[in-house]
Amino acid sequence: MSHILDGPAPGARQAQKQKTRQALLDAALRLLEEQSLSSLGLREVTRAAGVAPTAFYRHFRDTADLGVALVEEALGSLHTTLVATLAATGDGEERITAAVDLIAAYVRAYPAHARFIAREQHGGVKRVREAIGAQLTLFAQEVAAQFAKEPEAAGWSEDDLLMLARMYVDHMVMTASALLETDDDGPVTDTARRQLRLVGLGRLHWLDAPALDEPVRGN
């Protein structure tokens, strides 16, 4: 263990603090596999983490606050990975496989994190819902920005690109949730790939359609 980077200025004291903080996050995440955040008790978490109830307040105001921290932990590191995956693959079937594999790998590596996001995306705690929504919107913007760089995006409005990107992002969350409720990934990833293929086909022919800016309102 090197002491060079964590010792000098910061303090080995904060290391211990973040250690218990992480213990609280881990304990909470484990408990959240079988319940929702809005029913997660402060004492429940501290008990599972092996610390006194009052220690909780040194790190979080309440369980909603802890939930927001969990959102960052679950989604924060995914931005670079996602964008890198999209940038590294071309269009079409190759990219579809890469995207589905990415999410399947994530769900298998961090099932509790994935479950937490899928569950609390529409959950009962407003601040957490908003935090997840903001992250997903950010994902969509990043995906749209990546799309914009590619030749296939010629003629697309910014709004339509964002609409397309949101569809991909929302589909990822749906796929993750579906993966969590099965033990055989095969059928789920297969369906996910076919659905992405369908959207990709629609994308290819999007500009074939006549102008729909002001569709017939006769009805």
Added chain:
Amino acid sequence: MSHILDGPAPGARQAQKQKTRQALLDAALRLLEEQSLSSLGLREVTRAAGVAPTAFYRHFRDTADLGVALVEEALGSLHTTLVATLAATGDGEERITAAVDLIAAYVRAYPAHARFIAREQHGGVKRVREAIGAQLTLFAQEVAAQFAKEPEAAGWSEDDLLMLARMYVDHMVMTASALLETDDDGPVTDTARRQLRLVGLGRLHWLDAPALDEPVRGN
């Protein structure tokens, strides 16, 4: 009112029972607008319904049981409406508008029910999750069956039709959830229509693609 099927005896007594049962369901649904089912307390519900805590047991074993009843109340009557809407409209833009309008009307008419479904679809109570999942699968099967009757489905495998239908159903739930978090339906329904248009375009060109039963595994 027919008395033949209700049971052994008609009874104005059972009317009062179902009245309090409905009071419990209504009270629960109201409380669930700001929390998840897994944190919904039995006493909380009875207090809001204006009955004694012990009265709860005359109707439900626990709050999870009540949740399953809410799923039926929220989704049960929607099957006929959905199928009728699909059957009454042709393909293309007309059907897209009809479908989006249907879900927007539902969300506006029964916001608490819609919120409950969106929230508990991935929520912390297994039995309720399963009940919602079963209903949505049923929806998908009904939609797929309707699709199968139409000329556009020629050449489609049963599996692909179900995949397409699931996509529509899941997209409906997503749209409902998005509508619940905004007060201006315009942008949301607009995006939803464009996304459906995209999927519809993909559907039209689905058979153009080469056989993908055994895609290249070189990777």
Added chain:
DNA sequence: AATCTCGGAGAACAGTTGTTAACTGCATGG
């Protein structure tokens, strides 16, 4: 008219919750 059924009320239980206050010990900065 007498009896039975059963939805609902009331009281009490042991256990849990979030939050406050005052405390201990140790790493840290002067």
Added chain:
DNA sequence: CCATGCAGTTAACAACTGTTCTCCGAGATT
């Protein structure tokens, strides 16, 4: 080297939870 800051502990609180048992009174049954 000592005083300060602060992560974590202990104790206590009023409030709340799900559940059981007992009882009541008004339909329903005969």
